[in-house]
Structure formats: structure tokens, C-alpha cells
Amino acid sequence: MQTRPLGSTGLDVTSICHGTSPLGNFPAQYGYEVSEQQAVSTILRVLDSPLNFIDTSNNYFDAERRIGIALRERGGLPNGFVLATKVDPQHGSTDLSGKRARASVQESLERLGLDRLQLVYIHDPEVHDFDEASGPGGVVEAMVDMQHEGLIDNIGVAGGPIDLMKRYVDLDVFQAVISHNRFTLVDQSARPLIDQVADKGMGFVNGAPYGGGMLVKGPDVHPNYCYSPASEETRDRVRAMERACAEHAVPLAAAALQFSLREPRIASTIVGMSTPERVEQTLELASVEIPADLWSSLDELAEPGRHGIPEMAS
Numbered sequence: 001m002q003t004r005p006l007g008s009t010g011l012d013v014t015s016i017c018h019g020t021s022p023l024g025n026f027p028a029q030y031g032y033e034v035s036e037q038q039a040v041s042t043i044l045r046v047l048d049s050p051l052n053f054i055d056t057s058n059n060y061f062d063a064e065r066r067i068g069i070a071l072r073e074r075g076g077l078p079n080g081f082v083l084a085t086k087v088d089p090q091h092g093s094t095d096l097s098g099k100r101a102r103a104s105v106q107e108s109l110e111r112l113g114l115d116r117l118q119l120v121y122i123h124d125p126e127v128h129d130f131d132e133a134s135g136p137g138g139v140v141e142a143m144v145d146m147q148h149e150g151l152i153d154n155i156g157v158a159g160g161p162i163d164l165m166k167r168y169v170d171l172d173v174f175q176a177v178i179s180h181n182r183f184t185l186v187d188q189s190a191r192p193l194i195d196q197v198a199d200k201g202m203g204f205v206n207g208a209p210y211g212g213g214m215l216v217k218g219p220d221v222h223p224n225y226c227y228s229p230a231s232e233e234t235r236d237r238v239r240a241m242e243r244a245c246a247e248h249a250v251p252l253a254a255a256a257l258q259f260s261l262r263e264p265r266i267a268s269t270i271v272g273m274s275t276p277e278r279v280e281q282t283l284e285l286a287s288v289e290i291p292a293d294l295w296s297s298l299d300e301l302a303e304p305g306r307h308g309i310p311e312m313a314s
């Protein structure tokens with residue numbers, strides 16, 4: 001599978017990354033249980049697949065520990081693989097001070113069974129005060145220090161609201177950025193962030209190409225976009241996309257995934273995968289041929305989608 005440079009990190013990543021948020025077992029959000037065996041089998045399938053990039057987080061419940069089990073079974077992270085995680089408050093707390101960020105990294109190292117981390121992001125900066133986070137004793141300072149100490153090779157920021165993400169990028173200390181749900185068939189509000197990140201030579205990673213499920217399961221089965229109920233206008237727009245895809249016998253999910261894959265400034269697209277079979281399904285969706293006239297119809301339906309995110313989630 002094709003790899004792309006992740007900005008100036010020196011890491012080459014496959015254009016598809018395995019998103020592990022479902023693997024931690026979080027039935028309240030996902031509506032289903034994921035057993036340890038299912039999670040470990042999914043990671044092992046990814047390690048044996050053409051993909052070389054896994055995205056996780058300190059707070060995806062049990063995900064890191066389960067990834068650690070799979071890695072130990074393989075004798076560590078295979079050569080050429082890239083594993084990214086994120087610093088988070090402890091469950092039930094909102095503290096993401098520099099001190100907590102250090103503890104978060106130590107927890108990740110232990111669970112994953114690694115002695116250094118290739119890439120660590122500040123997770124969901126929107127739930128923290130920017131001045132505190134970027135000031136003395138804050139998470140940004142701690143991340144920079146941990147990088148200088150050699151505990152982390154690269155640092156990044158992973159979150160939602162575009163204007164806030166741009167403020168973090170302007171600190172000029174990060175090498176990579178994750179934006180989620182904001183460069184899809186439904187919403188392209190991440191464009192200014194993609195421009196900024198590309199201008200600075202940083203790596204851009206696009207999370208949630210299906211908007212959390214709507215663009216793969218369809219708006220009638222999965223009416224949420226970006227984890228909140230979507231407007232009727234958005235669902236109608238996606239139904240029109242489904243009809244356009246059906247006319248060409250193309251699954252909507254293939255178009256949703258490839259909408260992100262075809263943007264050359266996106267180094268990798270993170271797809272949430274909860275079972276081993278999803279790995280093959282995703283690779284198949286990535287290889288479906290999409291005719292130019294279907295892209296024209298979809299681009300027309302996609303372009304007004306700068307407001308696809310439900311207000312509460314933006």
C-alpha cells in the first residue's frame with residue numbers, strides 16, 4: 001500500500017490508519033461490547049495487513065492495554081510500523097496540566113510495552129483553556145520537554161474546532177495534526193487548517209472519514225454525524241449522495257473514504273475499525289474505482305457542506 005511522508009517527522013505512513021477508539025470497549029458510545037479477544041485479533045490483523053499506522057489514545061478505555069497485548073505477541077512494534085497515541089486527563093478528571101501529561105505518557109508506555117513513543121498528540125484541546133495549556137507548567141511545555149528528553153519523537157495536536165486548532169499550530173512546536181469529521185463528504189470546514197499545516201510542512205491526519213458512521217452505514221441507519229444527531233438537511237444531502245453512488249454501483253463508503261484519500265496533503269486517513277474483517281473491507285473500499293462523473297455529482301453535493309457538524313459538536 002502507498003505510504004506518504006508525515007510532514008517533517010521522518011515517518012512514512014500508509015494512507016489509511018487504524019483508528020482504535022472502538023477497541024477499548026465503550027458500549028455507552030458504540031452500542032456494543034468489544035471483548036479483549038476481538039480487540040487483540042483486530043490489532044493482530046492490522047499488524048499483518050498492508051497498513052502501517054495505528055492511532056490510539058490514553059483515554060480510549062482499555063484500547064492501549066489491548067494493543068500492548070497484541071504487540072507483545074508480535075515481539076514488539078514491527079519494523080516500519082507507526083503507533084501514535086495522545087495525552088489525556090485521567091477518566092473523570094479534566095486536569096491536563098504538564099504534570100498530568102507526563103503521567104499520561106508513562107501510562108501509555110507501560111500499557112503498550114514500549115520505551116519511547118513515535119508520536120503523541122494533545123487530545124481534544126477544546127476541553128482545556130488555551131492560555132493555561134500553552135503557558136508555564138502547561139501541557140504544551142511538557143510535551144516539548146518530553147520531546148527534548150527523547151521520550152517522544154514527535155508531538156502533535158488532535159482535536160475539533162478549526163480556529164482553536166489553528167492557534168495551536170501557530171505555536172510552531174508541533175509536527176503533526178489530527179482533525180476529525182471536518183474533511184468529509186458532509187463537511188469541509190478543515191480546509192483552512194489543511195492549508196496552514198501544509199504551509200508549515202507539518203503532517204496532516206484526517207480522522208473519521210465516515211463522520212463516525214453515517215457515511216458508511218447510511219443516514220437512515222446511523223442518523224448521527226460527528227457523534228450528534230445530524231440535521232434533516234444533512235441527512236437529505238447524504239441520501240442524494242447515496243442515490244448518485246447507487247447509479248454507478250459504488251458504495252457510499254468507498255466515495256467517503258476516497259474523498260479523503262484523494263487529497264494529497266492528507267498524509268493518512270483514520271478509519272475506526274472494531275473487527276478484523278473491517279481491515280479487508282476498508283482496503284476493498286479504498287480500491288473501488290470511482291468514475292469522474294460520479295465525483296462531479298458528489299463534489300457538488302459535498303461543497304455546500306461546510307456546516308455539516310451539528311452545532312453542539314463543533
Ligand SMILES: NC(=O)c1ccc[n+]([C@@H]2O[C@H](COP(=O)([O-])OP(=O)(O)OC[C@H]3O[C@@H](n4cnc5c(N)ncnc54)[C@H](OP(=O)(O)O)[C@@H]3O)[C@@H](O)[C@H]2O)c1
Binds near residue numbers: 278
Ligand atoms: N480528537 C481526536 O483525536 C479524534 C476524534 C475522532 C476520531 N479520532 C480517530 O479517528 C478514528 C476514526 O473515527 P471514528 O471511528 O469516530 O469515525 P469513522 O472512522 O468515520 O467511522 C467509524 C464507524 O464506521 C463504521 N465502519 C467502519 N468501517 C466500516 C465498514 N467497512 N462497514 C461498515 N461500517 C464500518 C464503524 O462501525 P462498527 O462500529 O460497526 O465497526 C464505526 O462505527 C478514531 O478511532 C480515532 O482513532 C480522533
